[in-house]
Amino acid sequence: MQNKDNIDVAVVLIGNEGYGIRRFLIDQYNAAKDHNISFHYICLHRGELYEKLSNLGADIKIIGGKIPKPYPPNLLKVFSVFLSSLVSNCKSFKKICNYINSTKPSLVYTHDPTLNSVGGLAARRCGIKSIRHFHGQLNIKRNWGLSRILLSCWLNLCTDMGLAISQTVRDSLWGSLKKKTYCVYNGLDIPEVKQQGEQLAGVNNCEAADIVCVGRLVNIKKQHILIESLGILAKQGLSYSLIFVGGPAEDTNPYYHKLKKKAETLGISDNIKFVGQVQNPFGIITKSRVSVLCCDREGFGYVIPESMACGTPVIVVDAAGPSELVEHDKTGLKFKPDNATELAECLRILLSDEAKAKELSREAYSQISQNLSMKTHLRQIKEKFCEVLDKS
Template sequence: MNLMIVTPYFYPKMGGVEKYVYEISLRLNKKYGIDPVIICSNWDNDRYKEDFIDGIKIYRLPYLFKISSTPINPFWNKKLHSIIDKENPDIINGHIPVPYIADVVARIVHRKNIPFVLTYHNDLTGYNPLVRLLSKAYYYTLGFKTFDLSQRIIVTSEYYAKNSPYLKKYYQKLRIVSPGIDVKKYNINRTNYLKGKYNLKDEKIVLFVGQLNKESQHKGLDYLIKAVKIVSDSINVKLIIVGTGNYIEYYKNMAESYGMTSRVIFAGYIDDSDLPKYYNESDVVVLPSYNRAEGFGMVLIEALACGTPVIGTTVGGIPYAIKNDEDGLLVPPKDSEALADAIKQILTDEKLAEGMGRRGYERVSKEFTWEKSTENFLEIVREVLGE
């Protein structure tokens, strides 16, 4: 089987979508002998280049400009035709929410009579009125046509499949392939790594992991900072924020305005190999996103793989990642008071926290592995190809 995957960005740029594509591609190669070919934009945007990573062939295309986080180049069409003709794929899998490149490829391969499967990670929303308007315009100019041209549409959770207003018409096409996790990587012994690195004593640790870009405001970090301020009135607590981005000064100024400078640690970029230490040594991991742009919430699954309880909001795919009152707590979005109450509940009840962490680890070990994700993806591809 010749499989091609089209995604806006790819490793070494590593967000949720990039990790999803990388992990499944890796297992297709190693376990099933399928050599996926990746087409993506060139994150460095210096030139066109071809390379290999872990046996995966990658074509990186320079973009002309970006709208929000969307790389665009009207001249890609000719190059995409050339690459597709050269590789002669049996089927192509495109990834959004970051639009354009997958939409262009869907139209090219439709004319070439090559099956196209779309992986739809989350709805496009937007962090300001203009971006929201452009997001809505996308569906009516490109998105719905791409959905029409897709033989199947993969989503990451049943919750998202049932609740996305843009997918209702296409429900019969929908299939679910949740992200996975390498549980062994995260199930490590607790040490005092964070205490030593940040000179902590007996503080309770609240952890946030996510990009600190303006485009990622939907992750709700501002509501978490305010919630931790409330919690700090009665509990000795530290908020550790892992991530970088163009909005970091905004969050630092917010922490300062709340008098929280001494209680908030901006850890910056942390390599994937060190992240399990942060999850393991935290008392609770929080993802307070406030709109459907949060397609799944991978950090919650990573935390549960470490046996750490989690708190999330009732939006997007988060309620699929968290079993409320079993391995974590769900609160309404944009509600710092409710978020603070949930944090206090976990930080003050050791038995509750331990039970949630244990049940979360057990569920993740059974339901969310990359091996299972790859198997489910391959089943859909074979279904489309009639194998």
């Protein structure tokens, strides 16, 4: 394999990516120089990610353009979205081509499904290899699986190599795209997460509870399973406090209203607190006794390794990406999807056995320090970058 002393990578972004991707890209940028990878960025918009990277001194440029529309579930609407976005995507394509021709990067690296198409095609036009980072899984059941097949075929045309954040995400791809995609877990700055958690936990007004659940309050996250499990424990005479971190925590959100109603019905409203969106949840996670994730559609589940880094034991659903990150009864506990009874038993075990909880959290911290550090991640993606360049 060719050994590249320094790899110059143009990263194509929207600029206002969500929390998980934003956090990952910032940690990735901070550690890249130690691995002889030079990331420079082009963004469509001056969003929060743009501001944070700019403040860190990153080489970053705004090219302008409309935010890409997500692919709709209805196949007929996909073509409608494609046609309505054609003009703006063509403009973005031209601007990305101009940027690539002026900077001459070794690779083009994209993170958004639609921008992958535009960025990947621009890279092809300029004779540069492109790598697509898959942060989410394709729906293998939607439209009898046709959506997955068609989208995989289209993305395959725009991609020289794919990197998937978990085996679950890779398995959701199809055909040639899946064959050229490799599982490389996203890394995080573990010592930094731990330090921030300890510092924030020491602040007087830092919230805390027996159980913490971090994530948007939407149906797909399935926080109602956690409330049901607390109801089961309450019937056994066990009362535990729960804090939800994430929003929107307001009555205009139907799912938030559903969660509050369920808690009232079960008679446990006084044990549950919704704090809405928090800029940095590490203090709350550190002060809480258990961190829970119920969603069975997560490609990775950033809150799991973040909780492990904070020293908080985790309970996750035995499905999708989170299940890959946790070894049952060694680095955490697992429960079957939608099974509130199993989750209640997992909570009872960890909240009643402090020694076991500490043992799991110690082993989890040791495991992620080896397997999910940013150093490990960058070493792995550099190998893949070199592999693509060797085929040039």
